[in-house]
Amino acid sequence: xxxxxxxxxxxxxxxxxxxxxxxxxxxxxxxxxxxxxxxxxxxxxxxxxxxxxxxxxxxxxxxxxxxxxxxxxxxxxxxxxxxxxxxxxxxxxxxxxxxxxxxxxxxxxxxxxxxxxxxxxxxxxxxxxxxxxxxxxxxxxxxxxxxxxxxxxxxxxxxxxxxxxxxxxxxxxxxxxxxxxxxxxxxxxxxxxxxxxxxxxxxxxxxxxxxxxxxxxxxxxxxxxxxxxxxxxxxxxxxxxxxxxxxxxxxxxxxxxxxxxxxxxxxxxxxxxxxxxxxxxxxxxxxxxxxxxxxxxxxxxxxxxxxxxxxxxxxxxxxxxxxxxxxxxxxxxxxxxxxxxxxxxxxxxxxxxxxxxxxxx
Amino acid sequence: xxxxxxxxxxxxxxxxxxxxxxxxxxxxxxxxxxxxxxxxxxxxxxxxxxxxxxxxxxxxxxxxxxxxxxxxxxxxxxxxxxxxxxxxxxxxxxxxxxxxxxxxxxxxxxxxxxxxxxxxxxxxxxxxxxxxxxxxxxxxxxxxxxxxxxxxxxxxxxxxxxxxxxxxxxxxxxxxxxxxxxxxxxxxxxxxxxxxxxxxxxxxxxxxxxxxxxxxxxxxxxxxxxxxxxxxxxxxxxxxxxxxxxxxxxxxxxxxxxxxxxxxxxxxxxxxxxxxxxxxxxxxxxxxxxxxxxxxxxxxxxxxxxxxxxxxxxxxxxxxxxxxxxxxxxxxxxxxxxxxxxxxxxxxxxxxxxxxxxxxx
DNA sequence: CTGAAAGCGCTTACAG
DNA sequence: CTGAAAGCGCTTACAG
Numbered sequence: 031x032x033x034x035x036x037x038x039x040x041x042x043x044x045x046x047x048x049x050x051x052x053x054x055x056x057x058x059x060x061x062x063x064x065x066x067x068x069x070x071x072x073x074x075x076x077x078x079x080x081x082x083x084x085x086x087x088x089x090x091x092x093x094x095x096x097x098x099x100x101x102x103x104x105x106x107x108x109x110x111x112x113x114x115x116x117x118x119x120x121x122x123x124x125x126x127x128x129x130x131x132x133x134x135x136x137x138x139x140x141x142x143x144x145x146x147x148x149x150x151x152x153x154x155x156x157x158x159x160x161x162x163x164x165x166x167x168x169x170x171x172x173x174x175x176x177x178x179x180x181x182x183x184x185x186x187x188x189x190x191x192x193x194x195x196x197x198x199x200x201x202x203x204x205x206x207x208x209x210x211x212x213x214x215x216x217x218x219x220x221x222x223x224x225x226x227x228x229x230x231x232x233x234x235x236x237x238x239x240x241x242x243x244x245x246x247x248x249x250x251x252x253x254x255x256x257x258x259x260x261x262x263x264x265x266x267x268x269x270x271x272x273x274x275x276x277x278x279x280x281x282x283x284x285x286x287x288x289x290x291x292x293x294x295x296x297x298x299x300x301x302x303x304x305x306x307x308x309x310x311x312x313x314x315x316x317x318x319x320x321x322x323x324x325x326x327x328x329x330x331x332x333x334x335x336x337x338x339x340x341x342x343x344x345x346x347x348x349x350x351x352x353x354x355x356x357x358x359x360x361x362x363x364x365x366x367x368x369x370x371x372x373x374x375x376x377x378x379x380x381x382x383x384x385x386x387x388x389x390x391x
Numbered sequence: 392x393x394x395x396x397x398x399x400x401x402x403x404x405x406x407x408x409x410x411x412x413x414x415x416x417x418x419x420x421x422x423x424x425x426x427x428x429x430x431x432x433x434x435x436x437x438x439x440x441x442x443x444x445x446x447x448x449x450x451x452x453x454x455x456x457x458x459x460x461x462x463x464x465x466x467x468x469x470x471x472x473x474x475x476x477x478x479x480x481x482x483x484x485x486x487x488x489x490x491x492x493x494x495x496x497x498x499x500x501x502x503x504x505x506x507x508x509x510x511x512x513x514x515x516x517x518x519x520x521x522x523x524x525x526x527x528x529x530x531x532x533x534x535x536x537x538x539x540x541x542x543x544x545x546x547x548x549x550x551x552x553x554x555x556x557x558x559x560x561x562x563x564x565x566x567x568x569x570x571x572x573x574x575x576x577x578x579x580x581x582x583x584x585x586x587x588x589x590x591x592x593x594x595x596x597x598x599x600x601x602x603x604x605x606x607x608x609x610x611x612x613x614x615x616x617x618x619x620x621x622x623x624x625x626x627x628x629x630x631x632x633x634x635x636x637x638x639x640x641x642x643x644x645x646x647x648x649x650x651x652x653x654x655x656x657x658x659x660x661x662x663x664x665x666x667x668x669x670x671x672x673x674x675x676x677x678x679x680x681x682x683x684x685x686x687x688x689x690x691x692x693x694x695x696x697x698x699x700x701x702x703x704x705x706x707x708x709x710x711x712x713x714x715x716x717x718x719x720x721x722x723x724x725x726x727x728x729x730x731x732x733x734x735x736x737x738x739x740x741x742x743x744x745x746x747x748x749x750x751x752x
Numbered sequence: 753c754t755g756a757a758a759g760c761g762c763t764t765a766c767a768g
Numbered sequence: 769c770t771g772a773a774a775g776c777g778c779t780t781a782c783a784g
Contacts, residue, residue: 055761066771071763079769098528101504103761105463106776127488134495134507143462146495167459274694303694311671333635333664333691416777427755432779440753464777467760 054097063091074099105141112142114356115164116172116349119149119157125328125345129174129197132346136353149177158182165190170356172349175199175241178208193359195352198343200372201242207355207371209348213243216341216377217250217297218257220323223339223379224293225258228391229321233291235270235280235301244272247297247325266291270301277304285312285320292321292388299324299331299340306334306384317386327380336383344375351375415458424452435460466502473503475717476525477533477710480510480518486689486706490535490558493707497714510538519543526551531717533710536560536602539569554720556713559704561733562603568716568732570709574604577702577738578611578658579618581684584700584740585654586619589752590682593621594652596631596641596662605633608658608686627652631662638662642669646681653682653749660685660692660701667695667745678747688741697744705736712736 060067065084072080073088080088091097105112116133118126130146137144145168149157161183164171170193177183178196184206187194194206198213224232234251237244248267255262265287268280277296281304284294296302302324306316314320316336324331327342355371421428426445433441434449441449452458466473477494479487491507498505506529510518522544525532531554538544539557545567548555555567559574585593595612598605609628616623626648629641638657642665645655657663663685667677675681677697685692688703716732 057761067762068764068771069769072770075763081769084769096527100467100761102463102466102502103776104763106461106467106760106778107762107764108776127491130488130491130495131507131509134491134505138504138506141463143499144495145499146492148492166457274696278696300694304696307668307671307696310668329690330694333661333694335635335639335665335668418777428778429755429780430753433754436779442753445753461777464760465779467762467776468778468780469760 054095056097056099059088059091059095059097062095063087101138101141105143108141112140112170112357112360113145113168114142114170114172114353115145115147115168116174117147117149117164117177118174119152119177120174125326125343126174127329128345129172129349132349133172133353135346136350140353140357142353142357154182158186161186162190165192168192169360170194172197172352172356173206175243176238178202178206179240179242193356195355197345197348197352199242203370203372205370207359207373209351209355209373209375210243211343211348211375211377213246214250214253216325216343216379217247217295218254219250219377219379220295220325220339220341221251221254222258223381224295224321224323224385225254225260227293227321227385228387229291229293230260230388231263231266231289231291231293233284233294234267235277235284235294235296235305236267237297237301238271239269241272244297251295270296272298272300274300274304277301278308281305281308285309285314293323293385294320295323295325297325299326299328299338302338302340302384303330303334306336306338317384319389321385321388323385327378331380331382338384339382340380342378342380344377347375415456417458417460420449420452420456420458423456424448462499462502466504469502473501473531473718473721474506474529475503475531475533475714476506476508476529477535478508478510478525478538479535480513480538481535486687486704487535488690489706490533490710493710494533494714496707497711501714501718503714503718515543519547522547523551526553529553530721531555533558533713533717534567536604537599539563539567540601540603554717556716558706558709558713560603564731564733566731568720568734570712570716570734570736571604572704572709572736572738574607575611575614577704577740578608578656578686579615580611580738580740581656581686581700581702582612582615583619584742585656585682585684585746586615586621588654588682588746589748590652590654591621591749592624592627592650592652592654594645594655595628596638596645596655596657596666597628598658598662599632600630602633605658612656631657633659633661635661635665638665639669642666646670646673646675654684654746655681656684656686658686660687660689660699663699663701663745664691664695667697667699678745680750682746682749684746688739692741692743699745700743701741703739703741705738708736 056067056070060070070088073085172195174197178199179201184202196208198210200208236248268283270276270280294305296305302322305322309316309320316322324338324340327340331338331340417428417431421431431449434446533556535558539560540562545563557569559571561569597609613623629644631637631641655666657666663683666683670677670681677683685699685701688701692699692701712734
């Protein structure tokens with residue numbers, strides 16, 4: 031192993047020792063493998079048209095020297111000073127954390143610069159203003175809900191030629207790309223899970239009517255009932271807004287029904303947590319007296335007792351994917367077509383402790 | 392306003408329009424201001440030794456052209472391919488989100504590359520292993536609790552010459568720098584707040600004994616009681632571990648006391664949420680029958696009803712500051728001294744709805 | 753106090 | 769299938 035440039039760095043100097051990782055450059059790898067830097071670059075990016083033996087040698091050298099490309103250099107050389115913004119407006123959304131982790135992973139991998147913008151304090155007008163300003167300095171934006179439901183905001187970016195990907199919403203999927211799960215199917219899965227446990231009176235708390243996911247989840251609930259031959263009862267469906275507070279109120283309405291449900295499906299975890307709290311206040315055991323399930327698999331779902339059965343949404347992966355889609359759109363040659371992507375990731379039913387068979391079954 | 396290089400980009404091409412932001416380079420600014428790029432660079436970095444009129448002209452041009460430096464280029468040129476890792480092990484810590492936002496802000500500003508590592512699935516041995524591996528590729532690490540309390544991990548990095556900053560813990564402050572708040576004073580403030588409302592029997596739930604903050608917060612509780620001339624009652628202090636579950640158990644013990652407290656101070660929000668839940672299950676109104684307060688001002692504190700009075704810890708700012716400290720250590724010339732920094736940020740008491748005067752006062 | 757030149761580590765046309 | 773050269777936009781010595 032030859033560290034042509036690196037070796038003398040490993041002496042005593044504090045500062046320089048710390049740089050040792052980047053001491054290995056593409057040229058070092060090229061020399062080690064006996065090819066040009068060009069070829070190394072091709073191999074690394076998986077470009078076709080490299081002889082198999084050369085490819086193998088390069089990969090070997092990369093491993094031997096523990097080479098890690100310098101992202102700053104890549105970004106600069108590729109003139110890909112791509113700056114992508116992730117905008118959030120809902121600080122209480124527990125999944126912002128996952129969103130950040132995923133976006134960071136994606137932007138690092140792609141050597142794009144990530145900017146986080148918090149717009150929760152801004153009014154509608156200030157948001158449009160901010161969007162206009164941002165359009166001047168970023169090539170793409172990731173729009174989580176509820177921002178991606180706003181035509182004004184989406185328009186602002188699209189008009190400015192900024193690439194946009196919405197997370198968890200297909201509202202404007204004809205104009206911008208989106209990454210999401212199949213909310214309807216996921217909701218269907220959850221209701222079927224409850225039915226399989228013997229529940230026939232299943233309460234449902236809807237989500238924010240301004241978010242497309244709400245309609246899909248609700249539809250999934252109805253589909254599953256109908257598929258199981260259960261009739262749909264209006265009284266069992268109460269409006270919510272994805273907030274803890276709204277969950278509290280909906281749960282109260284549901285549990286004071288003359289014939290209360292034996293299970294409640296709140297369409298997100300925050301509301302489901304609220305249901306558990308209301309149940310406790312009313313002296314009901316969960317899941318003994320009432321089964322409760324949520325949606326999203328956020329932190330909130332394990333912050334209650336018992337922990338909630340819920341639907342896992344791969345949020346980090348969604349953000350990561352969003353970066354890829356954005357970059358592809360930004361870097362592709364100008365095409366007349368445009369063509370948005372509608373990327374659907376797999377969801378997963380997470381079984382925890384908040385579901386049991388109904389009383390007396 | 393002359394966009395020597397930019398103008399022709401603004402034509403129809405989709406791709407290139409998106410690059411317009413970076414079309415303005417330092418050379419453009421230099422030309423606009425009638426100086427060299429060198430001088431622009433000096434002004435931007437606030438280096439001394441630039442004539443006042445030149446400085447003013449440059450700043451004017453920067454503003455006029457809306458110049459934004461290309462971070463990739465800065466990083467590359469400065470040979471500051473500094474890579475910093477943020478390692479987390481506690482995915483349920485609601486403040487990871489803030490940590491990420493702050494770290495990202497800091498790393499973007501400083502053109503450092505940020506890497507997020509999740510070690511929560513790893514055992515002690517695997518963590519040491521991971522630390523060793525990471526030491527080869529990063530110049531600095533940010534260690535939030537509880538990781539920063541582990542001598543083995545800290546040693547692994549320090550030995551490898553990697554700069555380390557711990558968040559919210561001064562445990563190894565003689566060997567590594569830390570960013571934190573004054574936990575003891577903050578806790579004192581909170582207890583004084585309860586006393587000011589007329590509470591004299593104040594329950595306390597301690598934190599994870601392995602985290603230094605726990606001891607400081609507990610000390611603040613005792614200090615405040617003593618300062619107010621109240622006696623310290625062992626029965627009112629119950630052990631917790633910063634988890635929701637442990638809060639549930641501690642609250643049960645506290646509320647079954649023959650003489651239960653009129654207020655409970657849980658030393659973090661997760662446990663305080665648990666206290667509220669237990670209170671409700673026992674038919675107690677919060678804050679009517681029991682005042683409850685937390686610590687950290689995380690998402691959990693507004694996820695319960697009533698929302699919790701708590702101590703705000705500026706977590707994002709802490710991470711941001713950590714990046715600065717790290718960079719200073721990494722980039723400073725090798726010095727024999729070393730010298731760690733102990734940076735204390737201001738906390739804030741957040742008053743919400745979970746405190747009232749005790750019953751019958 | 754100021755600037756011309758070299759170079760950071762990659763990638764992108766362009767030739768073979 | 770492969771490589772030499774130019775260049776991405778900045779900063780760092782080095783000279784004035």
